[in-house]
Amino acid sequence: MAKKVFVIEDDRDIRETIVYVLEEEGFEVLSSESSKLLRSVDTEKPDIILLDNWLTEWKSDASGQQLSKELKTNPATSHIPVIIISAVSNVKEIAEAGLADSYLMKPFDVSELVNLVNKFTA
Amino acid sequence: MNSQQLLDILSLSDKATAIYTSEDIIIEFANEAMLGFWGKDSSIMGKPMRQAVPELVGQPFLDILRNVWLSGDTYIDTNAYAELLADGKMRGYYFDFEYRAIKHPSGEMRCILHTAVDVTERVLHQQEIIEIRQREKDLGDELAATNEELSASNEELVSTNEELKESYDSLQLLNQSLSESEAWFREMVNQAPVAIAVLDGRELIIDTANAFILQIWGKGPEVINQPLHIALPELQGQPFLQILDDVYATGVPFFGSEVKASLVRQRGLEDAYFNFVYHPLKDSGGDTVSIIVVATEVTDQIYARRRVEHSEHRLNRMVMTSPIGMTILKGRELVIEIANQNMLNIWNRTTDQVTGKRILEVFPELIGQPFPDMLQRVFDTGQPFAMDEITADVGMADGTIVQYHLDFSYDPLFDADGNVEAILATVNNITDRVEVRKQMMHEQERSRLAVEASQLGTFDMDIAEGILDWDDRCRTLFGVSHNGPVTYEHDFVMGLHPDDRERVQQVINLSFSKAASNGNYDIEYRTIGFEDKKLRWVSAKGKVFFDEQDQPVRFLGIVLDITDKKEDEQRKNDFIAMVSHELKTPLTSLKAYIQVLQAKALKAEDKFAGGALDKSLLQVNKMNTLIKGFLDVARLESGSINLDVEQFDLNVLIKEAVEEAAITMDSHDVIFNAQQPIQINADREKISQVLNNLISNATKYSPRGSDIEINSYSHDNVAGVSITDKGIGIGADDIEKLFDRFYRVNSAHTKTIAGFGIGLYLCAEIIRLHKGRIWVESESSRGATFKFEIPLT
Incomplete structure (x- = not known):
């Protein structure tokens, strides 16, 4: 059974590419431009969540970090690996502060994306 | 006679x-x-x-x-x-x-x-x-x-x-001599080079007047045989007639020196000056019968002397009345010829104490100060010399040394041969002005400190008794307005931002351990005002004091409101994050597309598409590197780069960098022979960035196929790396500025090489943050070796 990946990224081009690549790799991908997707975490039970740090709905660079922190501090979701994606050079610090499992700095290599997702869903 | x-x-x-x-x-x-x-x-x-x-x-x-x-x-x-x-x-x-x-x-x-x-x-x-x-x-x-x-x-x-x-016979001789004497007398009078007149009787009849005295009088020979007061009516009201009369009456000669007379001459009534003698001529009975007048006009001399006196007087007057200190120093011996009151005030001396003395004799403390040399130089060169706001130590009359701040100039005074004969020293005592300025700066500094101090709060905690003392400012920072007692648990801990409580308490616990911290306390945290609920950023510094058993007994310190600074930092970070996002988002999708297409081209075995996509990807990566560089500079200058220090093996990091370089370019051989592991405490990612940058530079500025050699070493508590290329090298002029922001070596070789001149600046800043040093050893066209060292601890 294919692993299920949540992709939350507000840039449509990036989102579509990620979805395409991951689907090519055999993942089942659910994607959204907003955090609303997370409301279905309980029902969809994703195996991994890719979270863009900068979401236009939040207007703050703490947004992805904030969502990650909520997921990781919620016992119901804390087991789900979270990967924060950001263009800022201190993405590592942001990911750590948001208790995320890993991070991906834009612009990333497609292979890097695939490796990370594979690693956390193995 | x-x-x-x-x-x-x-x-x-x-x-x-x-x-x-x-x-x-x-x-x-x-x-x-x-x-x-x-x-x-x-x-x-x-x-x-x-x-x-x-x-x-x-x-x-x-x-x-x-x-x-x-x-x-x-x-x-x-x-x-x-x-x-x-x-x-x-x-x-x-x-x-x-x-x-x-x-x-x-x-x-x-x-x-x-x-x-x-x-x-x-x-x-x-x-x-x-x-x-x-x-x-x-x-x-x-x-x-x-x-x-x-x-x-x-x-x-x-x-x-x-x-x-x-x-x-004797009578005959007498007669002869009398007659000769008479003739000789007349002759003498007429030809004398001085003005002579003989005035006969009390009436002062002009018996004889030679050409000179007629010229002085401005009269012709017609005055002869006239009484003097008729011949020269202008003498009325002047003292001469009276003097002549006195000479006549007393028989005592009168000598006049530089006496002014007003005479009607060609140009009308003129003032003239004379040296003269009124000599009585007496008969054998001793009675005065006439007066001989011998006069020399000295008007020109008087005027000439007056002009000299006037000009001297003027110089002296200028010196004496100058509102600034002036003195004339004569000869290389520097003898004080004149000094005005202002100068004397500076010297703290009286005229008598200095006039006619050598200046170095009066002020031996000047020996060893720069002034004697400067004065001699004016003698040597004839050029004036001036300096502003120089400090001079001058010995007071009571022996104490006073420091003055002076503006001064030395102006040469020349003699007729054009040699420097003296120096006019002009000295403006600006000590008060400098003091006032210093005072003002001091006041400004003090008020700045006062403002800062007003933002500084203080705390004092008696650990044994559990009593906490906050001043007003400290209370404000925690949103407390009352003056009642405060406690550590209720007011301090609860006043902290919930996200910071744990961290702050950990730091305080560390400070309470003498072994761990030696009692030093230094932290930034947020507070939420107890009453006003306002968020404030606070920088706190303090010191814990221990008893003989190393138990903490007292905890003192200061707190400073850094909310503005933090907000400023936040705004900068927000801006940088926004720019990063806006610039990198298109690159991210572009890169992803290229990489997806690369995979497809590979599958389809489309070599042209594969090649084109490879080149596109290279361009995207290059663009990304440039953007990253700019953002790093921006972050450096906003002060928001923090080192993420961890311990790692420097040689492993170098190996990774070499491998990465080998993947991205095959134009050069990068040689690195790792020695013993070198464990360092540094920001791994940033040191990696420095290595990448230096390797990339080496490839850019050296010919294809040449070697790039990397060595690492550690000694004397430093770890170092050197990267040597066989390239075009760097000229001496460029070496100094090489690490400046946006500096690019300008030559025919470098025009074609891409870059904005920020790579080395970033390297230097990163090494500086590590308290290390970075430099280059090179000669033009002989290759270059870049080196950096960072402390091991």
């Missing part, structure tokens, strides 16, 4: 003397003896001889006199017989006499000086002798005894005669 004096002298002589003038033999003068011979009185003076002594008519004398006058030849005769009227009877007399012709220097007759001696007795004696001798002849030898007696008497007479002759 003048003629009157001569006449006076003649009148006193017991030799009969008379003076005649003109062809008519006018009797100008005859003394008592002469009048006695003639049996006349002085009323005859001024009359012609013929009229005055009519009994002479028919005798030869009048013709002889006339002849002397006309010929100018003196006539001398002895034993001349003359019949003269005496006591109403004509009597015969014998005279030895002279009619002496006295002439003007021009040769014209001036007068005839007649001197005569009555030799009647002698002649009669001689006649008697002749008669006696006749009788002797007649009386024969009987009279021999008488004859002897007579002979003796005759001898006596001869000697008398000789005496008379001598007397006559």
Whole structure:
């Protein structure tokens, strides 16, 4: 059974590419431009969540970090690996502060994306 | 002497003397003896001889006199017989006499000086002798005894005669010298190089005035024989007439020196200055008969001297009244010639203490200060020298040394030969000004500190007793407005931002352990105001004091509101994050597309598409590197780069960098021979960035196929890396600026090489943050070695 990946990224081009690549790799991908997707975490039970740090709905660079922190501090979701994606050079610090499992700095290599997702869903 | 004096002298002589003038033999003068011979009185003076002594008519004398006058030849005769009227009877007399012709220097007759001696007795004696001798002849030898007696008497007479002759000769000499003296006197007066006048009588009649004095007076010869006050009416009201009168009355000469006189001359009434003598001329009775005036005009000299004095006075006045210190130092010995009050004030000396002394003698403390050399340099070069706001140590009269701040200039004063003879030193004491400025800076600093201090809160905690003391500012930072007691648990811990509580308490616990922290406390945290609920950023620094058992007993420190700074930092970070997002988002999708297409091209075995996509990807990566560089600079300058320090093996990191370089480019061989592991504490990612940057530079600036050699080392508590290329090298001029932001080596070789000049600047900043150093060793066209070192601990 294919692993299920949540992709939350507000840039449509990036989102579509990620979805395409991951689907090519055999993942089942659910994607959204907003955090609303997370409301279905309980029902969809994703195996991994890719979270863009900068979401236009939040207007703050703490947004992805904030969502990650909520997921990781919620016992119901804390087991789900979270990967924060950001263009800022201190993405590592942001990911750590948001208790995320890993991070991906834009612009990333497609292979890097695939490796990370594979690693956390193995 | 003048003629009157001569006449006076003649009148006193017991030799009969008379003076005649003109062809008519006018009797100008005859003394008592002469009048006695003639049996006349002085009323005859001024009359012609013929009229005055009519009994002479028919005798030869009048013709002889006339002849002397006309010929100018003196006539001398002895034993001349003359019949003269005496006591109403004509009597015969014998005279030895002279009619002496006295002439003007021009040769014209001036007068005839007649001197005569009555030799009647002698002649009669001689006649008697002749008669006696006749009788002797007649009386024969009987009279021999008488004859002897007579002979003796005759001898006596001869000697008398000789005496008379001598007397006559001396009179003649006297007359001659008198006449010469008169002539000489006139000549002297007329030709004297000084102005001379002779004023006769109390009326001060101008008897003689030479050309010079006429010139001084501004008058012509017509003034001669006029009284002085008529000739020079402008003298009325001036002191001279009075002085002359005094000289006349007292017979005491008067000497005037540089006396001003106002005289009417060609240009009207003029002021002139004179040195002069009023010398009384006295008759034989000691009475003043005239005054000789000798004068020298010194007007030009006076004016010249006054001009010199005026200009000296002006310089001195300028020096003395200058509102700044001035002194004139004469010669290389630097003798203080003059110093004004301001200078004396600076020196703390009186005029007497400095004037005429060498400056280094008065102020030995100047030796060793720069001033003596500067002064000598002015002598050497003749160039003025000035400096502003120089510090000078000057010894006070009481021996203390006072420091002055001075603006000064040394201006050379030249002598006539153009040599520096003295220095005009101008010194402006700006000590007060400098002090005021310092005071102002001090005040500004103090007020700044005060403002800062007003934001500084203080806390003092008695750990044993559990008592916490906060000042007002500290209370404000925690949103507490009351002055009541505060506690650690309730007010401090609860006042912290919930996200910071744990972290702050961990740091405080660390500070309470002497072994772990030595009691030092330094942290930034957020507070939420207890009453106003306001979020504030606080920087806290403090110190924990321990007892002998190393137990914490007291905790003191300060808190500072850094909310503004933090908000500022936040705004910058937000901006950088926004720019990062906006620039990198398109690159991210572009890169992802390229990589997806690369996979497809590979599958389709489309080599052209694969090649094109490879190149596209390279461009995207290059673009990404540039953007990253800019953002790093922005972050550096906003102060928001923090080191994420961890321990790692430097050699492993270098190996990774070399491998990465090998993947991305195959143009150069990068050689690295790892030695022993070198464990360092640093920001791994940033050191990696430095390595990548230096390797990338080495490939850019050296020929394809050349080697790039990397070495690492550790010694003396530092770890270092060197990266050597065989490229174009770097010139000395460029080396200094190489690590400056946006600096690019400008040469034909480098024009084609991409970059914005921020790579080395970033490297330098990263190494600086690590408290290390980075440098380059190179020569143009000989390759370059970049090195950096960071401390091991």
